[in-house]
Amino acid sequence: MSFLIGIVIAQQGAIQLRQFGAEVYTINLVGRLTFRELGVLMTAIMVAGRSGSAFAAQIGSMKLAEEVDAMRTIGLAPMEALVLPRVIAAILMMPCLAFYAAMMALIGGGLFSWLSLNLPPVTFVARIREVVPMTDVYQGLIKAPVFGLIIAMAGCFQGMQVEGNAEAVGLRTTSAVVQSIFLVIVLDAFFAVFFASIGWI
């Protein structure tokens, strides 16, 4: 996914930049965009769709089957046994996945540059190292665990809200995904403002 996005960004960017004869800036575009925004955002959306929904559905069906009640009567706290491990897992895995996604997007952008703009990979990598400041990488890695937290919390919360019948599981799963993607994007905007204000431009 990110690989394809990388290609698309490079291609679209190249078309627009060509008008100014500034095709070489495609590299800046791809490099900075992927590390700051695209890698982590794409990952967040994928994780929300895949894991956030799974959390809601798993916990929701456990609630329906009275498994959550059974845990309480045994003395297991559902928060500790069901929610905490999922939240921790999401917080830990999001940065890894976001970084991986960013790298894949870079490779996609690099490939496009090589094949269609005749920029060899060596030049591409060298340019990336020149134009992408470390703070861009940090931005992505700081946002990723926060997004992971939000996605896991939204998923688990919606799962815990399930009551009644199987239809509720479906509804709650949908709202878990919608809610977490919405929250992630809103928060991303706040992060952008925040990072700009501390000078990580």
Next chain:
Amino acid sequence: MATRAQHHRHATPEPADDVVIRVRGLENRFGAQVVHENLDLDVKRGEILGVVGGSGTGKSVLMRSIIGLQQPTAGEVEVFGENTVGGEESAEVRKRWGVLFQNGALFSTLSVAENVQVPIREYYPRLDDRLLDEIATYKIVASGLPPESSSKYPSELSGGMRKRAGLARALALDPELIFLDEPTAGLDPIGAAAFDNLIKTLRDLLGLTVFIITHDLDTLYAICDRVAVIADKKVVAIGTIEELVALDHPWIQEYFNGPRGRAAEESAERAEAESKTALSPQDATKLTGSDEGA
């Protein structure tokens, strides 16, 4: 195990009148709908109490209030002399009860043996795995499941087997009190009768107090010492079936003297005549083990 239960009895200071569950003035309302109002209930030690009532009279809500899953609007609930309202009960009390939910409520990601081990691990985290496996196998067999089912997952079990597995988990910590929510609902008549026998046998062997929510008249006739009738938002009557039948309450009359009630009574009488002697535990295991395997 029986000695352990005995030990508990002496170890804890409790009301002398041997009431295990005491409910006073319980009130549950959901919005404008009042489910319980001023409900009183006493469950005595060592009895099998059946709870009956029409659909929507709040039998399950009553059970959930007693085990602290449902926060009542008002009233007091004591189990073993300790307040359980709103899940405030201590781990000590939770250890002494077991709950079988309507569909077993087994943890779907764990095998039957692991399910049984969950409560044990929670309270005795230091036990080694071999001992845990032995305890789990023992409980599984005692609940009438074949030992090889211990490695199966809940999704691979039939409804009746799931209930047995749920019972095995409810019995994991050698409780003194078990709650059963419609244990025979959805079972075939043979399976239901076997389950009834199993519960009676376990009660006789382990001295359990049993709280059963049921719609099954056969269960009431076959094993319940007393029956509590929930109607008009409270327990309208509690006593043996003979006592209840003598009462002049429309719902009770309809319930026990309807065609199904009579049939159940007759079959209970027949069964009584056929086997005057009580089932030995081996017989019960044989009986309960065979019907699922067939």
